[in-house]
Amino acid sequence: MEVYTQELPMRTSRRVELIDITSMVTGVLESSGIRNGILNVFSRHSTSAIFINENESRLLSDIESMLEGAVPVDASYGHNIIDNNADSHLRAVLLGGSQTVPVINGSMDLGTWQSIFFAEFDGPRNRRIRVSVAGKP
Template structure:
């Protein structure tokens, strides 16, 4: 799946797109692995409430402020993006059953751009599981 981002830091709910991929597959039950291979982006699962999403981004800015004299900034001026990606992680695993994601009531899957705007690739892997009953 490819995403085009519009801002330097952007949080995008990709739950619908992932859900559609799962529904269109021939796999009824398994796990869905969502992975970004970019070192300045992330994937996470949490509640899609605008205040919470803003709070998460504010937390990252407080923990890792931009332009704080990081050594990597002498190369790309994006060290903060790399370090924020380390904290958030580059993948999520979500089980699915009957071709539906098994997310909690308030859970959504997010892609996070940390050094945009850019075109980003997200790998989606569906791994079937067997029901032992």
């Protein structure tokens, strides 16, 4: 079994931003030479997340609205005494910091409408995403 890893730098431009990174991750998979195994996408930041869903603008807006309703920016959070970004941390907890996708015949085994997203909750910032692929060439 071989393991390949690559860090993807990213600059976000808004406080809350959902960015389709599927093509970037596909590029890493192609560079890895791995044909069958698993691929993991991991955000190295506690105020961001990685999720898989459909890349449809109204759905992405719905996701942002759902997160705002579940974790309002202006609520009273203990952590805000330190950084005033507790909502960003809590939203990241809800979505999670990584996703794992099977790799079959050199391609990610995503469903027809699935894309991989980086979710920024405390931008704009410079971010780093770690993509690791393990398997057989």
